[in-house]
Amino acid sequence: MSSKERTWWIVAGVAIVIYALFPVAWIVSLSFKAPGDLANGQFLPTTPTDENYSTIFTGAGADLFLPALRNSFGICLIATFISCLLAMFAAYAIARLDFPGKKLILGTALGVAIFPVISIVTPLFNLWRNIGLYDTWPGLIIPYLSLTLPISIWTMSAFFREIPWEMEQAAQVDGATTWQAFRKVIVPLAAPGVFTTAIIAFFIAWNDFVYGISLTSTSAARPVPAALGLFSGASQFEDPTGAIAAAAVIVTIPVVALVLLFQRRIVAGLTNGAVKG
């Protein structure tokens, strides 16, 4: 590669990084602006302040934000756990057993993945009100499975298909018990796939807005994205922009941390089933 060409690729790379980070940098910058500074027409704050963060953690916004943060973490983690557990069994069957339901299950997962979420919301809204699941954790965890389960099944099946299952028998031939062969050979091979699947499922649950805004009404179950959509100032005269920006930064931290720690795995998880099948 000539040095001119090399410069070109570096310029293109820098452009990508700017593209990816610019809106995030903007919301971070906005979160450090004082109320009087919001309309300064500039990207950066004149004098940075942590006022907005105190608003959402200890001030007027805390009643809305803190329960929402707890709900988001709780609901998303439980939904991720359940869908990974169900997907693990299903993916094992798909990858390893010969049974006629494979196509049906993968096809159903695909159908569910492209399902318009709002079409589920309308009937659930009515049903949940009748059976008392409206505005509860289970009332969100159950529909979240429609988001997380299909991708979990696809991603995990793709990972499991690559596991050299013969090694299990090999270990048994070498004298390991069935349990030992499973624990010492199969679990370490399968764990990365399960873990990656969990991260992707968590992203999707964490991103939900439609269910969150439609199936909750109080801080009993309302997740952060829905709370952000409803954020208003301490009084109607106070501009909530700064508080929204600060809350947005806080909910972005977990996903950015996961991306930075596990980027290679996430990319593999998102793409390996797509082109190999």
Added chain:
Amino acid sequence: MTTTTLPPSEKTAPVSAPGHTTSDRARSERKLGWLLAGPALAVMLLVTAYPILQAVYDSLFDYRLTDPENRSFTGLNNYVVILSDRTWWISMAVTVAITVVTVAVELVLGFALAFVMAKALSAIRPVLRAAILIPYAVITVVSAFAWRFAFAIDTGFVNSWFGWLPGIGADTDWFGGQGSALLVVCLAEIWKTTPFISLLLLAGLAQVPEVLQEAAKVDGATWWQRLRKVTLPNMKAAIMVALLFRTLDAFRVFDSIFVMTAGANNTESVSFLAYRQTISRLEIGLGSAVSVLLFLVVVGIAALFIKGFKVDLAQARGEG
């Protein structure tokens, strides 16, 4: 076809024994398979098939939650009401416009990103990969707020930065008109979802056999010819899968519209219309009918892709 492809050299699918005589072993394997995969299948059907059937049923009634006493069967009347109303057609046009614009731009931009990542020096590749995953991971609502605040008259910087362009001034109200508001919605959607497309395309690019590229080069093919005759045909599957998922995903656009315009100035999408009927107006019958119509349109688009463009779903996978 005059395109150049190599036969797939992927791992072989387990060949099912032609089962005239189903052995005990095969039968027990089948049983175990259903036992393991059954719960996942049941849950998926429970959270989608059941609600959509309920929605079909509800859509046949004139039913308002605030007035449950007067619930009455109206047959297909709700559908007649919706389909003869301008609101439905405006929301449909808005949704189609957003879908076509964002998917088209994302495909081109996604390609550019994938090419850069494929060619980038291996030293900076992890940096690029992490950077590109960030828009994918950021919550849609957060991205929508970021773009809204950037373009807003009071909190934004766009008007002061781009004031030198004709038609943009300190008081340009981006969310005051249908066209400009939808433009900002599209920008936010494109920013957030291009990375997903580009990752799928990058994986597709990696599948294009280097041998073919070299051969084409030796034969004197230009860069453009190689792109059209070698690269693109060999990654057709990846392109179609990316296209299918993004199209259906874009068609459900809701979060950005909710945050940026709340449907004002004729910027309502079909999903937003269904939400407004059900949750805000508590018109269960009408809302259900909109939901069913949206579902049918999505099924239609999927069928068009699968039958019309022959997308191989064995190679596709789910992405919410």
